Amino acid sequence: MANAVKRIGVLTSGGDAPGMNAAIRSVVRACTYMGIECVGIRRGYNGLINGDFTVLQNDNVAHIINRGGTILYTARSDEFRTLEGQKKAAATCKLLGLDGIVSIGGDGSFRGLVELAKQGISVVGVPATIDNDIVCTGYTIGYDTAANTAVEAIDRLRDTMQSHERCSVVEVMGRNAGHLALYVGLATGATAVLVPEKPVDFDRDVIDRIRQARLAGNTHFMIIVAEGAGSAIEIGKGIHEELGLDPRVTILGHIQRGGTPSARDRVMASRMGYHAVQDAGRRQDEPRHLRTGRSDGRHRYHRGPFHEEGAQRAAVRGAAGDDGHRQLNPDKKIGACCTAARPFSIPEQLFRHLPFPSLS
Ligand code: F6P
Numbered sequence: 001m002a003n004a005v006k007r008i009g010v011l012t013s014g015g016d017a018p019g020m021n022a023a024i025r026s027v028v029r030a031c032t033y034m035g036i037e038c039v040g041i042r043r044g045y046n047g048l049i050n051g052d053f054t055v056l057q058n059d060n061v062a063h064i065i066n067r068g069g070t071i072l073y074t075a076r077s078d079e080f081r082t083l084e085g086q087k088k089a090a091a092t093c094k095l096l097g098l099d100g101i102v103s104i105g106g107d108g109s110f111r112g113l114v115e116l117a118k119q120g121i122s123v124v125g126v127p128a129t130i131d132n133d134i135v136c137t138g139y140t141i142g143y144d145t146a147a148n149t150a151v152e153a154i155d156r157l158r159d160t161m162q163s164h165e166r167c168s169v170v171e172v173m174g175r176n177a178g179h180l181a182l183y184v185g186l187a188t189g190a191t192a193v194l195v196p197e198k199p200v201d202f203d204r205d206v207i208d209r210i211r212q213a214r215l216a217g218n219t220h221f222m223i224i225v226a227e228g229a230g231s232a233i234e235i236g237k238g239i240h241e242e243l244g245l246d247p248r249v250t251i252l253g254h255i256q257r258g259g260t261p262s263a264r265d266r267v268m269a270s271r272m273g274y275h276a277v278q279d280a281g282r283r284q285d286e287p288r289h290l291r292t293g294r295s296d297g298r299h300r301y302h303r304g305p306f307h308e309e310g311a312q313r314a315a316v317r318g319a320a321g322d323d324g325h326r327q328l329n330p331d332k333k334i335g336a337c338c339t340a341a342r343p344f345s346i347p348e349q350l351f352r353h354l355p356f357p358s359l360s
Contacts, residue, residue: 005099007037008280009053012070013044013077013105013112016257017128017142019265020070023104025061026273027126032058034277039096043073044105045080045112048089053096065266068145068259074105080112090119102276104128106140124276128269130257133177141272143180144264146173146256150184153252158188158222165219167210167239167247171232172224173256180256181226191221194235196228206235207242223247 010027012020024040031038040056041047054060064071079085093101093116100122103109106129113123127134130146150172161168172181178195185193192209194200210221223239225232236247261269 005036005280007039007097008100008102008277009039009041009048009093009096009098010056010072010102010104011041011044011047012072012074012128013103013109014074015076015106015129015131016068016070016074017106017130017140017265018068018145018257018259018261019141019269020074020104020128021061021064021067022261022266022269023126023128023141023273024056024070024072025064026270027102027104027277028056028061029058030274030277031056036277036280039098040072041101044075044109045077045085045089046075047072048092048101048116049077049079049085051092051095065270066260068257068261070104076108077112080115086115086119089116090121093121100124100280102126102273102280104141104273106131107134110134122280124280126269126272126276130180131174131177132179133175139268141265141269142257142261143183144268145259145262146180147183147187148262149256149259150180150252151187153250153255154184154188154190154222154224157248157250158220161220161222161248167221167223167245169223169225169232169236169239169247169249171227171249171251171253173252173254174226174228176228178226178229181224181229185224188222188224190224191218193224193226194229195226200229202235202238203242206239210239210243210245221245 008031010024012024028038028040038056040054040060042052042054043050047053061071077085080089098121101113101116102124103113104126105112106127110125110127113125117123126141127137127139128141130140130142132140132143134140150170154168154170157168157170160166172184174180176196178193178197182193182195184190191213192206194205200206206223210223213221223235225235232249232251236249239245239247
Protein backbone atom coordinates (compact mmCIF):
# COMPACT_ATOMS: atom_id res chain seq x y z
CA MET A 1 0.00 0.00 0.00
CA ALA A 2 1.37 3.40 -0.91
CA ASN A 3 2.29 5.34 2.16
CA ALA A 4 0.46 8.68 2.29
CA VAL A 5 2.25 9.76 5.45
CA LYS A 6 5.31 11.79 4.52
CA ARG A 7 6.61 13.34 7.71
CA ILE A 8 6.07 12.76 11.40
CA GLY A 9 7.40 14.36 14.57
CA VAL A 10 8.77 12.51 17.59
CA LEU A 11 9.21 13.95 21.08
CA THR A 12 9.93 12.84 24.62
CA SER A 13 8.00 14.42 27.43
CA GLY A 14 7.66 14.33 31.22
CA GLY A 15 10.14 12.55 33.47
CA ASP A 16 12.83 10.81 31.47
CA ALA A 17 13.02 7.03 31.56
CA PRO A 18 15.84 4.66 30.58
CA GLY A 19 15.03 3.33 27.12
CA MET A 20 13.64 6.58 25.72
CA ASN A 21 16.67 6.86 23.45
CA ALA A 22 16.15 3.31 22.23
CA ALA A 23 12.55 4.27 21.40
CA ILE A 24 13.64 7.41 19.51
CA ARG A 25 16.18 5.32 17.60
CA SER A 26 13.52 2.80 16.70
CA VAL A 27 11.08 5.48 15.53
CA VAL A 28 13.74 7.09 13.33
CA ARG A 29 14.89 3.81 11.84
CA ALA A 30 11.33 2.63 11.23
CA CYS A 31 10.64 5.94 9.49
CA THR A 32 13.66 5.47 7.24
CA TYR A 33 12.52 1.95 6.45
CA MET A 34 9.02 3.14 5.59
CA GLY A 35 10.14 6.19 3.60
CA ILE A 36 8.84 8.73 6.13
CA GLU A 37 10.76 11.84 7.18
CA CYS A 38 11.28 12.13 10.90
CA VAL A 39 11.50 15.41 12.76
CA GLY A 40 12.77 15.37 16.34
CA ILE A 41 10.96 17.88 18.56
CA ARG A 42 13.19 19.02 21.42
CA ARG A 43 12.14 19.66 25.03
CA GLY A 44 8.77 17.95 24.87
CA TYR A 45 5.62 19.93 24.16
CA ASN A 46 7.55 23.16 24.77
CA GLY A 47 9.45 22.33 21.59
CA LEU A 48 6.22 22.07 19.66
CA ILE A 49 5.08 25.43 20.97
CA ASN A 50 8.42 27.13 20.20
CA GLY A 51 9.30 25.32 16.99
CA ASP A 52 12.40 23.76 18.57
CA PHE A 53 13.16 20.86 16.23
CA THR A 54 15.84 18.95 14.38
CA VAL A 55 15.65 16.59 11.44
CA LEU A 56 16.55 13.05 12.49
CA GLN A 57 18.16 10.45 10.29
CA ASN A 58 19.72 7.08 11.01
CA ASP A 59 23.14 8.62 11.66
CA ASN A 60 21.74 10.89 14.38
CA VAL A 61 20.51 7.95 16.39
CA ALA A 62 23.50 5.66 16.03
CA HIS A 63 25.01 4.41 19.29
CA ILE A 64 22.22 5.67 21.55
CA ILE A 65 20.42 2.39 22.22
CA ASN A 66 22.49 1.95 25.38
CA ARG A 67 22.24 5.53 26.63
CA GLY A 68 19.99 6.66 29.49
CA GLY A 69 18.11 9.97 29.36
CA THR A 70 16.85 11.36 26.08
CA ILE A 71 18.82 13.02 23.28
CA LEU A 72 15.74 15.13 22.53
CA TYR A 73 15.65 16.53 26.08
CA THR A 74 12.39 16.54 27.97
CA ALA A 75 10.23 18.93 29.92
CA ARG A 76 6.93 19.33 31.69
CA SER A 77 5.27 22.18 29.85
CA ASP A 78 3.05 24.56 31.77
CA GLU A 79 2.20 26.46 28.61
CA PHE A 80 0.97 23.34 26.89
CA ARG A 81 -1.59 22.90 29.65
CA THR A 82 -3.35 26.00 28.33
CA LEU A 83 -5.60 26.03 25.28
CA GLU A 84 -3.46 28.77 23.80
CA GLY A 85 -0.36 26.60 24.14
CA GLN A 86 -2.14 23.65 22.57
CA LYS A 87 -3.21 25.77 19.61
CA LYS A 88 0.36 27.02 19.16
CA ALA A 89 1.65 23.45 19.22
CA ALA A 90 -0.91 22.37 16.62
CA ALA A 91 0.02 25.37 14.46
CA THR A 92 3.69 24.30 14.58
CA CYS A 93 2.72 20.80 13.49
CA LYS A 94 0.90 22.24 10.50
CA LEU A 95 3.73 24.66 9.71
CA LEU A 96 6.26 21.83 9.72
CA GLY A 97 3.97 19.69 7.59
CA LEU A 98 3.83 16.96 10.21
CA ASP A 99 1.29 14.26 9.43
CA GLY A 100 1.37 13.13 13.04
CA ILE A 101 3.19 13.15 16.36
CA VAL A 102 4.70 10.21 18.24
CA SER A 103 5.04 11.15 21.89
CA ILE A 104 7.23 9.00 24.15
CA GLY A 105 6.40 9.58 27.80
CA GLY A 106 4.17 8.99 30.78
CA ASP A 107 0.69 9.93 31.85
CA GLY A 108 1.18 13.67 31.36
CA SER A 109 2.47 13.05 27.85
CA PHE A 110 -0.57 10.96 27.05
CA ARG A 111 -2.88 13.65 28.39
CA GLY A 112 -1.00 16.05 26.14
CA LEU A 113 -1.73 13.85 23.14
CA VAL A 114 -5.42 13.90 23.92
CA GLU A 115 -5.38 17.69 23.83
CA LEU A 116 -3.30 17.76 20.64
CA ALA A 117 -5.73 15.37 18.99
CA LYS A 118 -8.54 17.80 19.84
CA GLN A 119 -6.67 20.36 17.73
CA GLY A 120 -6.83 18.00 14.75
CA ILE A 121 -3.36 16.48 15.03
CA SER A 122 -2.91 12.74 14.66
CA VAL A 123 -1.11 11.16 17.57
CA VAL A 124 0.46 7.92 18.70
CA GLY A 125 1.64 7.41 22.28
CA VAL A 126 4.56 5.25 23.34
CA PRO A 127 4.40 4.61 27.11
CA ALA A 128 7.67 5.40 28.88
CA THR A 129 7.90 6.11 32.61
CA ILE A 130 9.57 4.39 35.53
CA ASP A 131 6.23 4.56 37.36
CA ASN A 132 4.48 1.96 35.14
CA ASP A 133 1.24 3.78 35.91
CA ILE A 134 -0.42 4.17 32.52
CA VAL A 135 -3.70 2.38 32.45
CA CYS A 136 -4.26 -0.28 29.79
CA THR A 137 -0.60 -0.97 29.35
CA GLY A 138 1.05 -3.63 31.42
CA TYR A 139 4.48 -2.22 30.73
CA THR A 140 6.10 1.17 30.37
CA ILE A 141 9.64 1.70 29.08
CA GLY A 142 12.09 2.40 31.91
CA TYR A 143 10.33 0.43 34.62
CA ASP A 144 12.64 -2.58 34.46
CA THR A 145 15.82 -0.51 34.55
CA ALA A 146 14.56 1.62 37.44
CA ALA A 147 13.58 -1.49 39.38
CA ASN A 148 17.00 -3.04 38.81
CA THR A 149 18.73 0.18 39.89
CA ALA A 150 16.69 0.31 43.09
CA VAL A 151 17.28 -3.38 43.82
CA GLU A 152 21.02 -2.97 43.39
CA ALA A 153 21.06 0.03 45.75
CA ILE A 154 18.96 -1.79 48.35
CA ASP A 155 21.19 -4.87 48.19
CA ARG A 156 24.12 -2.61 49.04
CA LEU A 157 22.18 -1.08 51.91
CA ARG A 158 21.31 -4.52 53.17
CA ASP A 159 25.00 -5.42 53.54
CA THR A 160 25.64 -2.56 55.90
CA MET A 161 22.28 -2.87 57.71
CA GLN A 162 22.97 -6.55 58.30
CA SER A 163 26.47 -5.84 59.65
CA HIS A 164 25.21 -3.19 62.06
CA GLU A 165 21.91 -4.99 62.82
CA ARG A 166 19.99 -1.91 61.81
CA CYS A 167 16.68 -0.91 60.33
CA SER A 168 16.63 0.77 56.92
CA VAL A 169 13.78 2.84 55.48
CA VAL A 170 14.06 3.34 51.72
CA GLU A 171 11.88 5.70 49.68
CA VAL A 172 11.25 4.60 46.11
CA MET A 173 9.83 6.79 43.32
CA GLY A 174 6.53 6.20 41.57
CA ARG A 175 4.53 9.37 42.13
CA ASN A 176 0.97 8.24 43.01
CA ALA A 177 1.57 4.61 42.13
CA GLY A 178 3.17 1.82 44.15
CA HIS A 179 4.15 -0.56 41.34
CA LEU A 180 7.84 0.18 41.49
CA ALA A 181 7.99 0.01 45.31
CA LEU A 182 6.05 -3.23 45.48
CA TYR A 183 8.10 -4.89 42.76
CA VAL A 184 11.36 -3.78 44.36
CA GLY A 185 10.11 -4.86 47.79
CA LEU A 186 9.35 -8.33 46.48
CA ALA A 187 12.72 -8.54 44.77
CA THR A 188 14.62 -7.58 47.90
CA GLY A 189 12.59 -9.56 50.43
CA ALA A 190 11.67 -6.42 52.35
CA THR A 191 10.25 -6.59 55.86
CA ALA A 192 7.40 -4.28 54.81
CA VAL A 193 6.34 -2.38 51.69
CA LEU A 194 4.08 0.67 51.88
CA VAL A 195 2.18 1.67 48.74
CA PRO A 196 -0.36 4.45 48.15
CA GLU A 197 -2.96 2.04 46.82
CA LYS A 198 -3.44 0.59 50.30
CA PRO A 199 -4.10 2.83 53.30
CA VAL A 200 -1.18 2.51 55.70
CA ASP A 201 -1.85 1.45 59.29
CA PHE A 202 1.52 2.31 60.82
CA ASP A 203 1.23 -0.09 63.80
CA ARG A 204 0.00 -3.01 61.74
CA ASP A 205 2.02 -2.48 58.54
CA VAL A 206 5.33 -1.35 60.02
CA ILE A 207 5.71 -1.87 63.75
CA ASP A 208 4.07 -5.31 63.89
CA ARG A 209 6.02 -6.43 60.81
CA ILE A 210 9.30 -5.48 62.43
CA ARG A 211 8.29 -7.21 65.67
CA GLN A 212 7.36 -10.37 63.78
CA ALA A 213 10.62 -10.30 61.85
CA ARG A 214 12.54 -9.87 65.08
CA LEU A 215 10.68 -12.82 66.68
CA ALA A 216 11.59 -14.87 63.61
CA GLY A 217 15.24 -14.21 64.36
CA ASN A 218 16.01 -11.25 62.09
CA THR A 219 18.30 -8.54 63.37
CA HIS A 220 18.05 -6.14 60.44
CA PHE A 221 14.94 -4.79 58.76
CA MET A 222 14.19 -3.24 55.39
CA ILE A 223 11.13 -1.02 55.01
CA ILE A 224 10.31 0.13 51.46
CA VAL A 225 8.11 3.20 51.11
CA ALA A 226 6.60 4.33 47.82
CA GLU A 227 6.94 8.12 47.61
CA GLY A 228 3.16 8.38 47.27
CA ALA A 229 2.61 6.41 50.49
CA GLY A 230 4.29 8.84 52.87
CA SER A 231 7.58 10.30 53.96
CA ALA A 232 10.38 7.84 54.66
CA ILE A 233 11.81 10.33 57.14
CA GLU A 234 8.57 10.43 59.14
CA ILE A 235 8.30 6.66 59.06
CA GLY A 236 11.87 6.40 60.33
CA LYS A 237 11.02 8.76 63.20
CA GLY A 238 7.92 6.71 64.05
CA ILE A 239 9.97 3.50 64.17
CA HIS A 240 12.43 5.18 66.50
CA GLU A 241 9.67 6.38 68.81
CA GLU A 242 7.80 3.06 68.92
CA LEU A 243 10.64 0.57 69.00
CA GLY A 244 13.69 2.53 70.06
CA LEU A 245 15.52 1.48 66.90
CA ASP A 246 17.81 3.95 65.14
CA PRO A 247 16.72 3.61 61.48
CA ARG A 248 18.74 4.95 58.59
CA VAL A 249 16.66 6.62 55.91
CA THR A 250 17.62 6.56 52.21
CA ILE A 251 15.69 8.39 49.51
CA LEU A 252 16.74 6.84 46.22
CA GLY A 253 15.35 9.76 44.21
CA HIS A 254 16.36 10.53 40.65
CA ILE A 255 19.14 7.96 40.60
CA GLN A 256 16.33 5.57 39.64
CA ARG A 257 15.71 7.47 36.42
CA GLY A 258 19.26 7.36 35.10
CA GLY A 259 21.61 4.75 33.80
CA THR A 260 21.95 2.45 30.86
CA PRO A 261 18.65 0.76 29.98
CA SER A 262 18.23 -2.94 30.68
CA ALA A 263 17.94 -5.43 27.83
CA ARG A 264 14.21 -5.59 28.45
CA ASP A 265 13.76 -1.84 28.16
CA ARG A 266 15.85 -1.68 24.98
CA VAL A 267 13.87 -4.45 23.36
CA MET A 268 10.46 -3.12 24.44
CA ALA A 269 11.43 0.36 23.27
CA SER A 270 12.62 -0.97 19.93
CA ARG A 271 9.39 -2.86 19.40
CA MET A 272 7.13 -0.05 20.53
CA GLY A 273 8.92 2.54 18.39
CA TYR A 274 8.57 0.40 15.31
CA HIS A 275 4.88 -0.31 15.91
CA ALA A 276 4.17 3.36 16.59
CA VAL A 277 5.49 4.34 13.17
CA GLN A 278 3.87 1.39 11.50
CA ASP A 279 0.55 2.47 12.90
CA ALA A 280 1.16 6.09 12.05
CA GLY A 281 1.43 5.06 8.42
CA ARG A 282 -1.61 2.85 8.43
CA ARG A 283 -4.73 4.00 6.69
CA GLN A 284 -7.65 4.53 9.05
CA ASP A 285 -11.27 5.08 8.10
CA GLU A 286 -12.52 6.36 11.42
CA PRO A 287 -11.12 7.64 14.69
CA ARG A 288 -9.56 4.76 16.56
CA HIS A 289 -7.34 3.89 19.36
CA LEU A 290 -4.80 1.16 18.93
CA ARG A 291 -3.63 -0.99 21.74
CA THR A 292 -0.92 -3.42 21.02
CA GLY A 293 -0.05 -6.12 23.47
CA ARG A 294 2.34 -8.98 23.62
CA SER A 295 0.97 -12.32 24.53
CA ASP A 296 2.79 -15.61 24.04
CA GLY A 297 5.66 -13.68 22.54
CA ARG A 298 3.56 -12.23 19.72
CA HIS A 299 2.13 -8.82 19.18
CA ARG A 300 -1.61 -8.56 19.21
CA TYR A 301 -3.49 -5.52 18.02
CA HIS A 302 -6.71 -4.37 19.51
CA ARG A 303 -8.53 -1.72 17.59
CA GLY A 304 -11.76 0.06 18.22
CA PRO A 305 -13.41 3.43 18.11
CA PHE A 306 -11.58 6.03 20.09
CA HIS A 307 -13.43 6.88 23.27
CA GLU A 308 -12.76 10.32 24.60
CA GLU A 309 -14.25 9.25 27.88
CA GLY A 310 -11.90 6.32 28.09
CA ALA A 311 -8.94 8.46 27.17
CA GLN A 312 -9.77 10.83 29.98
CA ARG A 313 -10.44 8.17 32.51
CA ALA A 314 -8.67 8.40 35.78
CA ALA A 315 -7.42 4.96 36.54
CA VAL A 316 -4.22 3.32 37.56
CA ARG A 317 -3.69 -0.38 37.75
CA GLY A 318 -3.71 -1.84 41.23
CA ALA A 319 -0.21 -2.09 42.56
CA ALA A 320 -1.02 -5.25 44.43
CA GLY A 321 -0.58 -7.16 41.21
CA ASP A 322 -4.24 -8.02 41.01
CA ASP A 323 -6.14 -8.32 37.79
CA GLY A 324 -8.05 -5.14 38.15
CA HIS A 325 -7.70 -1.47 37.58
CA ARG A 326 -8.29 0.70 40.58
CA GLN A 327 -9.73 4.14 40.63
CA LEU A 328 -7.09 5.93 42.66
CA ASN A 329 -7.54 9.57 42.00
CA PRO A 330 -10.51 10.88 40.07
CA ASP A 331 -8.60 14.00 39.08
CA LYS A 332 -5.76 12.07 37.55
CA LYS A 333 -6.45 11.84 33.87
CA ILE A 334 -4.48 9.50 31.75
CA GLY A 335 -4.54 9.73 28.00
CA ALA A 336 -5.10 6.09 27.49
CA CYS A 337 -8.17 4.06 26.92
CA CYS A 338 -9.21 1.77 29.70
CA THR A 339 -11.38 -1.08 28.61
CA ALA A 340 -10.96 -4.22 30.65
CA ALA A 341 -9.06 -5.63 33.57
CA ARG A 342 -5.78 -7.15 32.50
CA PRO A 343 -3.67 -9.71 34.32
CA PHE A 344 -0.58 -8.08 35.77
CA SER A 345 1.58 -10.78 34.28
CA ILE A 346 0.70 -10.00 30.67
CA PRO A 347 2.92 -7.23 29.34
CA GLU A 348 1.10 -4.89 27.03
CA GLN A 349 1.73 -1.60 25.37
CA LEU A 350 -0.73 1.01 24.39
CA PHE A 351 -0.65 3.18 21.35
CA ARG A 352 -3.35 5.76 20.93
CA HIS A 353 -4.11 6.65 17.38
CA LEU A 354 -6.30 8.94 15.38
CA PRO A 355 -6.32 9.07 11.59
CA PHE A 356 -3.98 11.54 9.97
CA PRO A 357 -5.82 14.52 8.47
CA SER A 358 -4.26 13.84 5.09
CA LEU A 359 -5.79 10.36 5.07
CA SER A 360 -9.30 11.09 6.27
O1 F6P B 1 7.06 10.23 36.69
C1 F6P B 1 8.37 9.86 36.92
C2 F6P B 1 8.86 10.45 38.22
O2 F6P B 1 10.20 10.08 38.39
C3 F6P B 1 8.04 10.09 39.45
O3 F6P B 1 8.35 8.81 39.94
C4 F6P B 1 8.39 11.20 40.38
O4 F6P B 1 7.37 11.42 41.32
C5 F6P B 1 8.53 12.37 39.45
O5 F6P B 1 8.80 11.86 38.17
C6 F6P B 1 9.64 13.31 39.83
O6 F6P B 1 9.58 14.40 38.97
P1 F6P B 1 10.70 15.51 38.82
O7 F6P B 1 11.73 14.97 37.88
O8 F6P B 1 9.99 16.68 38.27
O9 F6P B 1 11.29 15.73 40.19
